[in-house]
Amino acid sequence: MGLRYLLGRLLGMIPVFFAVVTAIFFLIRFAPGGPFDSERNVPPQILENLNKKYHLDEPLLMQYVHYLNDLAHGDLGPSFKHANRTVNEIIGEAFPVSLELGLISLVWALLIGITAGGLAALKPNTAFDYIPMSISILGICLPTFVIGPFLVLVFGMWLEIAPVSGWDSIGDRILPSLTLGFAFAAYISRLTRGGLMEIRSLDFVRTARAKGLPESLILVKHTLRGGLLPVVSYLGPALAGIIAGALVTETIFSIPGLGRFFIESALNRDYTVVMGTSLLYFTLIFVCNFLVDVTYTILDPRVRHE
Amino acid sequence: MGEVLHVRDYRAYFHTRRGIVKAVDGLNFNLSAGETLGIVGESGSGKSVFLLSLLGLLPKPPLRIESGSAQFGGMDLVTASEDTMRSIRGNKIAMIFQEPMTSLNPYLKIGTQLIEPLMIHRNKTKDEAFKIVKGSLLKVGIGDPDRALNAYPHEFSGGMRQRVMIAMALTTHPEILIADEPTTALDVTVQAQILELLKSIQKETGMAVILVTHDLGVVAGVADRCLVMYAGKLFEQGSVDDIFYRSQHPYTHALLKSTPRLDKALAALPSIAGTAPDLSKLGPGCPFDARCEYVKEECRNSFPTAKRTEEHESFCHLEKLP
Numbered sequence: 001m002g003l004r005y006l007l008g009r010l011l012g013m014i015p016v017f018f019a020v021v022t023a024i025f026f027l028i029r030f031a032p033g034g035p036f037d038s039e040r041n042v043p044p045q046i047l048e049n050l051n052k053k054y055h056l057d058e059p060l061l062m063q064y065v066h067y068l069n070d071l072a073h074g075d076l077g078p079s080f081k082h083a084n085r086t087v088n089e090i091i092g093e094a095f096p097v098s099l100e101l102g103l104i105s106l107v108w109a110l111l112i113g114i115t116a117g118g119l120a121a122l123k124p125n126t127a128f129d130y131i132p133m134s135i136s137i138l139g140i141c142l143p144t145f146v147i148g149p150f151l152v153l154v155f156g157m158w159l160e161i162a163p164v165s166g167w168d169s170i171g172d173r174i175l176p177s178l179t180l181g182f183a184f185a186a187y188i189s190r191l192t193r194g195g196l197m198e199i200r201s202l203d204f205v206r207t208a209r210a211k212g213l214p215e216s217l218i219l220v221k222h223t224l225r226g227g228l229l230p231v232v233s234y235l236g237p238a239l240a241g242i243i244a245g246a247l248v249t250e251t252i253f254s255i256p257g258l259g260r261f262f263i264e265s266a267l268n269r270d271y272t273v274v275m276g277t278s279l280l281y282f283t284l285i286f287v288c289n290f291l292v293d294v295t296y297t298i299l300d301p302r303v304r305h306e
Numbered sequence: 307m308g309e310v311l312h313v314r315d316y317r318a319y320f321h322t323r324r325g326i327v328k329a330v331d332g333l334n335f336n337l338s339a340g341e342t343l344g345i346v347g348e349s350g351s352g353k354s355v356f357l358l359s360l361l362g363l364l365p366k367p368p369l370r371i372e373s374g375s376a377q378f379g380g381m382d383l384v385t386a387s388e389d390t391m392r393s394i395r396g397n398k399i400a401m402i403f404q405e406p407m408t409s410l411n412p413y414l415k416i417g418t419q420l421i422e423p424l425m426i427h428r429n430k431t432k433d434e435a436f437k438i439v440k441g442s443l444l445k446v447g448i449g450d451p452d453r454a455l456n457a458y459p460h461e462f463s464g465g466m467r468q469r470v471m472i473a474m475a476l477t478t479h480p481e482i483l484i485a486d487e488p489t490t491a492l493d494v495t496v497q498a499q500i501l502e503l504l505k506s507i508q509k510e511t512g513m514a515v516i517l518v519t520h521d522l523g524v525v526a527g528v529a530d531r532c533l534v535m536y537a538g539k540l541f542e543q544g545s546v547d548d549i550f551y552r553s554q555h556p557y558t559h560a561l562l563k564s565t566p567r568l569d570k571a572l573a574a575l576p577s578i579a580g581t582a583p584d585l586s587k588l589g590p591g592c593p594f595d596a597r598c599e600y601v602k603e604e605c606r607n608s609f610p611t612a613k614r615t616e617e618h619e620s621f622c623h624l625e626k627l628p
């Protein structure tokens with residue numbers, strides 16, 4: 001039954017994870033340049049010491065074995081660029097910020113998206129349908145670096161009702177999460193509308209009407225579950241994408257999230273930070289998709305019995 | 307026997323962008339308690355549209371009831387409010403459909419779906435409702451009701467699902483059961499079982515049944531009276547004997563000729579030549595004119611009035627079928 005399938009997915013994850021570790025490890029090292037190339041005028045002696053300190057003087061295979069060993073102990077190693085800081089520390093500090101931003105954005109996206117899509121499906125081809133669906137096209141097309149400054153301009157500068165940068169008070173959460181969540185809300189609203197409209201045309205909804213059930217009960221009991229399945233399957237990629245894609249938003253609003261480290265480390269060849277952040281994102285994507293599978297199994301009895 | 311349904315001059319048109327589709331154009335009939343009325347006609351003749359619109363199950367627009375009335379229990383279903391219709395649907399008039407595979411909600415347990423009519427229309431608690439539906443399941447030949455209640459639709463075959471649909475329709479003891487091709491999707495032996503089941507339940511409860519089918523053989527087997535429809539129009543109605551042995555209509559004749567019979571083995575079954583007309587482009591004449599072998603000048607100009615002998619009614623310009 002479904003349980004065995006889910007367990008299989010979990011176990012199948014182990015070799016995939018191993019392959020990902022290996023691939024990133026070697027790819028980043030084969031990229032031209034090294035972590036200390038950009039420091040100007042480093043005396044050869046110091047460079048040598050640095051390389052020694054970070055085991056960069058050893059053969060690549062040995063470094064790989066070292067890394068695997070540390071990883072198995074939950075140690076992602078020291079950062080090459082941020083002296084005296086470990087990757088665990090960096091992630092431990094920055095990731096919760098990104099996670100919080102992502103989760104708040106997702107809540108916005110779900111609230112706005114499902115409400116708008118549900119209304120549109122209840123009153124198709126009316127203003128309740130046309131207006132939110134037109135806005136959602138904007139949401140999907142406009143990039144965050146347009147939406148963000150636009151919201152800052154309207155709510156921060158003109159109306160002055162929301163702070164425009166920082167990550168301290170509750171108010172600081174409003175504009176960044178709206179910026180980040182907007183595109184996802186747009187997408188979810190379209191998925192919701194499509195899903196509900198499709199379900200509503202199915203035979204079993206006609207049966208529910210023929211039984212004399214009121215429309216509201218039909219919506220809640222008979223159409224929501226099946227109609228929201230597309231949204232559920234979208235949630236996994238969405239959550240992962242929302243967190244990983246927070247970079248632009250984090251930059252616009254000066255938020256100390258993980259996105260900055262991710263990009264910076266790749267440019268600086270800060271090998272361990274690249275590895276750490278990539279593995280984190282990979283795990284995140286996997287976990288999100290796994291949770292979606294679990295939810296799907298709960299929602300659709302036909303999957304459960306396969 | 308008391309009459310439960312009077313339909314007079316019932317017309318239901320779709321108002322679409324491409325024109326007006328006269329899906330049902332002038333139906334008249336009565337239905338008595340305990341009686342089975344068969345409705346036959348080729349695909350697209352308006353059988354489903356009529357029954358679905360009667361119960362208010364088709365969105366308006368595009369559908370509009372242009373004229374007519376349907377008297378049921380002292381009121382007119384055509385003018386009744388949506389709330390009234392909702393209190394009748396699944397309660398006094400129940401309906402089962404052609405597609406047993408998709409007519410039940412795949413996401414909900416069968417039990418959850420079965421008790422809905424009782425909870426909505428009879429204010430039963432869950433426990434009371436479950437007790438009643440178990441009885442209904444036994445009655446439709448589902449031997450292990452407890453297991454059925456906890457099963458999901460996909461665990462059941464088509465025949466079993468149609469039994470579940472029938473059980474669901476029966477829980478509220480409807481006065482009329484509408485069955486829109488209930489056996490078309492099932493294989494022949496199951497078909498016979500389901501029809502047999504409907505017949506025996508009807509004998510027990512005295513409800514009236516409207517049975518839509520393509521299959522005149524089915525009508526001969528279970529119906530008391532029969533109504534022949536073509537292109538939204540009523541062509542002929544009468545007792546089953548009237549239709550099968552004294553038919554006055556060329557279309558009914560053609561239908562009968564194209565029905566397989568057990569007593570006469572035919573090499574190839576003749577089908578009616580030509581195709582049904584486009585319902586949005588009908589003229590004033592008889593819609594069967596292009597396919598009728600007895601077509602006359604007046605057939606193209608006007609639709610005939612009824613020729614009646616007692617219960618038997620036929621709409622054809624022909625004096626007598628040769």
Ligand SMILES: Nc1ncnc2c1ncn2[C@@H]1O[C@H](COP(=O)(O)OP(=O)(O)OP(=O)(O)O)[C@@H](O)[C@H]1O
Nearest residue numbers: 320322327329348349350351352353354355356585
């Ligand atoms: N929503 C709609 N808009 C326009 N025309 C429609 C609509 N629904 C049905 N029709 C038309 O109404 C006519 C009657 O269809 P109906 O489904 O009642 O036929 P039927 O007699 O039940 O056929 P079948 O035996 O295949 O079930 C058909 O010509 C169909 O194309």
Ligand SMILES: [Mg+2]
Nearest residue numbers: 353354355486
């Ligand atoms: Mg039909």
